[in-house]
Amino acid sequence: MLKTAANHYVNNFRGFTKEIWILTLITFINRAGTMVLPFLSKYLNEDLQFSLDQVSWIMVSFGLGSMLGSWLGGKLSDKIGFYKIMIFSLFTSGVSLFFVQYITSFWGLCIAMFILMTIADMFRPAMFVSLGAYAKPENRTRALTLVRLAVNLGFAAGPALGGLIIMGMGYSGLFWVDGASCILSISIFALLVKEKKKVDHGDKSESVTNVKSVFHDKIFWVFLFVSFITAMIFFQLFTTLPLYHHKQYGLNEFQTGLLMTLNGLLIFALEMPTVGFMERKGIPKIKIIIVGSFVMALSFFLLLINVWAGILVISMICISIGEILTFPFSNAFALSRAPRGQEGRYMALYTMSFSLAHIFSTKLGFGIADHFGYQRNWLFMASIGIIATLCCIWIRNALLLEKKK
Incomplete structure (x- = not known):
């Protein structure tokens, strides 16, 4: 076995x-x-x-x-x-x-x-x-x-x-x-x-070829907003969360490092098999991203339970699962969405959403935690994660309408 x-x-x-x-x-x-x-x-x-x-x-x-x-x-x-x-x-x-x-x-x-x-x-x-x-x-x-x-x-x-x-x-x-x-x-x-x-586009079932410019692709811009939100939530892992570990639970650097290592081990062990399984089943990328963004939001709702240190492990597992389900398929969705000859423009905007998220994640996360406390920051991050999930559902419905045209 x-x-x-x-x-x-x-x-x-x-x-x-x-x-x-x-x-x-x-x-x-x-x-x-x-x-x-x-x-x-x-x-x-x-x-x-x-x-x-x-x-x-x-x-x-x-x-x-x-x-x-x-x-x-x-x-x-x-x-x-x-x-x-x-x-x-x-x-x-x-x-x-x-x-x-x-x-x-x-x-x-x-x-x-x-x-x-x-x-x-x-x-x-x-x-x-x-x-x-x-x-x-x-x-x-x-x-x-x-x-x-x-x-x-x-x-x-x-x-x-x-x-x-x-x-x-x-x-x-x-x-x-x-x-x-x-x-x-x-x-x-x-x-x-x-x-x-030459870029071989292969299956274009989740993309369009009649969009003249990336700036006119409404679905892609909503998708970029989702990418920005999920990245901003995820980057809390490297900004506010390590400080929260120490302030709320008294964890030292080694213990925080172990939690980070848990994330790395889960990604290493599960991401490739998960992606392989989803590909074999032919599950639409946007459906997987919906689940991933919801699980990522859930991980921050769990942090609102601040009386038991074990919740940090459960939250980290949820963040890792959300990462596995969101980021690989977001990369693939962005590339498959690009019309022939515009791959670079599409991937540039997708990459920029992460750069922008890195700036906002640090400023917003520390700003909210400093003025209102860490609990309010977790509630804010979880709430925008739910907004990202709802946007993904809108994208799925818009893609279905696009196919019918």
Whole structure:
């Protein structure tokens, strides 16, 4: 029985092209090397002696650069091709990281972080479009999930390695290793993967081909609102929740780390089999996203029960299940929705919704918790999660009407 279960699990990783496995490898190398980000606020506050207000503005510059980069990356992917954008983005941002460490003034870092993230985040929409080109239509959602798995594993390894590097080399070591990982990963990609311009759309059952512009696609804009809300809720995992663990229940960093590890283990163990099962059953992506957004909202309703620490584990399980059901299928829905030749624009806006959510999640979450308490923040996050779920139901009904036309 155990052997059968193992075979079923391994089968979910079969059927991918060589290019998808290379994309997964370079994503892992790049994300494992992304050590500056987890320690950036700590570096700015403790090493460069900036105030928390100054740190927050540098992080806003970071987020604004991410948004602009996402838009440029998508638009230019449609104009000149995702392949060139991916190589330019990772190589140039890798070299830039070597120099950013020497900038120590407030305004200099605001400008540097904005430019760096504009270049670096051109990569994300281009990478999504590349998956549409290199993955087979029947396993595109699994291909997106495989890359997400590499991202999660890379992020799990990166902070631990980063801590060791800081101890041995100081913060400057992070910039050198992060930059080197960007250059190494994109060099592997350029050497082993040939450019492919055509994106095979495959099944367009949840998309349209008669939309002239992304700005006229009402369904997609409602979907972007859903993506923004679910991302904003999810990012509470890295902002307000760790502080709440300590303030409400007295958890230390190690115990909070164990809860984060639970999230990572659940994603690693369940996401690929879940996506494989849903694909085999042919369940519409939007139906899965409806359930995922509801479960994510439920996880924050559970946090309103603040008399038992065990509720943190149950809530974390719900957040993880919501993540598994929402994000892989949201990626796939956005790509399948794009008309031919507009994949980059669609994926740019989808990526930008996450960048915007990152900014708002931090500001809103801490603002509500500071002025009204953590309970009000959980109630707010859960409530907007229900709004996102209702929007998903509207999208499902709109898609049904669209098919009848």
